[in-house]
Amino acid sequence: VQLVESGGGLIQPGGSLRLSCAASDFIVSTNFMRWVRQAPGEGLEWVSVIYSDGTTFYADSVQGRFTISRDNSKNTLYLQMNSLRADDTAMYYCVRDRDKTGSGFDIWGQGTMVTVSS
């Protein structure tokens, strides 16, 4: 069971980037899946969630700029990031909820680094 992120990189302020997270040995669409980020040297911040029924939620800091989605045929989670700002610079992790009762994130990807800078 694993998650593998990709798509990070260096992007100018105002630009867009799409992160991908490929899952192995479990089905993304039947789980609650999230993105969590960590700025360099800082703590963890929840970014977004997509529930198994497709409902999505976002942290206030990214609302209106980021979109979480999934491709069931590819068993992959995505995060479309638009209007990027310097304070979006962080390692982005995709994670799986341990269960549907909000008891923790049991599977984490290795992370993909996003750097927003001119």
Place this chain on the structure above:
Amino acid sequence: AIQLTQSPSSLSASVGDRVTITCRASQGVSSALAWYQQKPGKAPKLLISDTSSLESGVPSRFSGSGSGTDFTLTISGLQPEDFATYYCQQFNTYPLFGGGTKVEIK
């Protein structure tokens, strides 16, 4: 909005020590509090869910307790591989993490 405050923010300890990390919520939360361990350059690892439930494969020297606003993570007999940063997390409304506690070698 609920805030989670971990204390201490860092500590120095020796192998074999008993270490206690506290996570205090600014208002009462449900039992859905989790603890994670993060080593440098690695993703966090879930240690404890639902305040006190040890994840599979996590050594029994780790334990969690608490309710309401005050929660603790205890490591009974610190091992070399336990030097890391620990985060608490609650799910009362949206996922919120504490600021972290870095456990360093004395």
